[in-house]
Amino acid sequence: MSTERANDYLIGLVRELCMLPCETEWVEFKVNNSNHVEIGEYISALANSAVLLDKPRAYVLWGVEDGTKRMVGTTFEPATAKQGNEDLEHWLTRQLQPQVPFRFHTCEVDGARVVLLEIDRALHQPVRFSGEEYIRVSSYKKRLKDHPEKERSLWQRFTTTAFEDGMAAQRLTGDDVLQLLAFPSYFDLLRVPLPSDQAGILVALEADGLVRRSEGGSWSITNLGAILFAKDLSKFDGFRRKVVRIVQYAGKGRILTTKEQTVSSGYAAGFEALIQSVIAVLPTNEVIEQALRKTVPMFPPLVVREVVANTLIHQDFAVTGAGPMIEVFDDRIEITNPGQPLVPTDRLLDQPPRSRNEKLASLMRRFGICEERGSGIDKVVFQIELFQLPAPLFETPGESMRVVLFGHRVLKDMEKADRVRACYLHACLLYVTRQPMTNTSLRERFGIDEKNAALASRLLNEAVEAGMIFVRDPDAGTRNRTYLPFWAVAATAREGIA
Secondary structure (H helix, E strand, O other), X not given: OOOOOOHHHHHHHHHHHHOOOOOEOOEEEEOOOOOXXXXXXXXXXHHHHHHHOOOOEEEEEEOEOOOOOOEOOOOOOOOXXXXXXXXXXXXXXXXXXXXXXXXXXXXXXXXEEEEEEEEEOOOOOOOEEOOEEEEEEOOEEEXXXXXXXXXXXXXXXXXXXXXXXXXXXXEEOHHHHHXXXXXXXXXXXXXXXXXXXXXXXXXXXXXXOOEEEOHXXXXXXXXXXXXXXXXXXXXXXXXXXXXXXXXXXXXXXXXXXXXXXXXXXXXXXXXHHHHHHHHHHOOEEEEEEOOEEEEEEOOOHHHHHHHHHHHHHHOOOOOOOOXXXXXXXXXXXXXXXXXXXXXXXXXXXXXXXOOOOHHHHHHHHHOOOOXXXXXXXXXXXXXXXXXXXXXXXXXXXXXXXXXXXXXXXXXXXXXXXXXXXXXXXXXXXXXHOOOOEEHHHHHHHHOOOHXXXXXXXXXXXXXXXXXXXXXXXXXXXXXXXXXXXXXXXXXXHHXXXX
């Protein structure tokens, strides 16, 4: 089964909308008026108004006479419509910021051709069209800035409405829900018995916000339910680009792709299979243990697991057209998710974690897929140091967050930026575990022999000169000095140490 709009579904939805006594702030009726600029303005206005009215979607119908609700048909054809030389849908998408999912559907009702535009509600901020925000006031489209009371209410709703509470699919039977969701995984992950009947299963899923009971005995699958337990995310409108892509390249660049696959299961239901798929394409090293040659992945599985889990959980679902991606090169792995991090990348180890998807994160913790709050990145850095790998790189290209894990490199082959980053993260890791960073601890981190303590001192001086760490006790001898990350200056000043 798919959530693609079947013809019967569309006809039923059109009839249901036509039963409304008049146009509302979330439904607009038209016959043939297909002015492209007006359509864009309506998408903005209706997406924003749907938030105020707690509607998962808003609609524009062509071919329905306003007032009488008579099916008169329409000549509007969105599939072939152009704005200049550009397809209408592509042009509208470009003009919307942030982009909001919308879909045109065509069906025949009572012998009349009807076009239905389905618009998802805005998520984290008002939707603008060509730089302007719109809102519905009764049945009229208005500029949002001219109605400050609605603007205040809209922002209040954004702060209290979570992505997870949105609806991924509606008007479903209980059978439909169970066909779309990998529900046995939910009970397996919680280690509780599977209920013996459909009613018991749905009640359990409802208790965790994965499904919601609707009027008339039907059911809806929430965004939380779909993103975690969909059998196939591509079956849900708005989630096709949220499937995880794994791309393997030959060499160190993106010129030659050797393998590409997608993992379309919900993130919780398919997590273990996803991790195994990633590990299967990782470069390997050969090591000798007790005279036996053994092949091991280039990166510790725990590191891969934690970084992938964080990528899935902390992505910004408001960023459309992009999803989690894992790229594997001969010397590194790059894991990217849409959305800027809510915590600065140089403070991931010490600042309290913030998540824009707290309900999703909470369930993933209950399932044992990710660590307790704030401990995941600590474990990643600890494992990287334990295996004496180069320090991970956290960067923010465009509107995304990327973690780069590097394969083994001897110290002499590391660039200065790699060495400074490793010293800094080492200082952060020790600081949050209330241990001092010293020449000795850094030698252990890099595997430097004690007789080469001067080399460790040079590495420490590089990080100090770069402003990433500072000497806590400058009067102490070189080998006895302790070091702290740059952001700990204020804390030590309060203690009267610096």
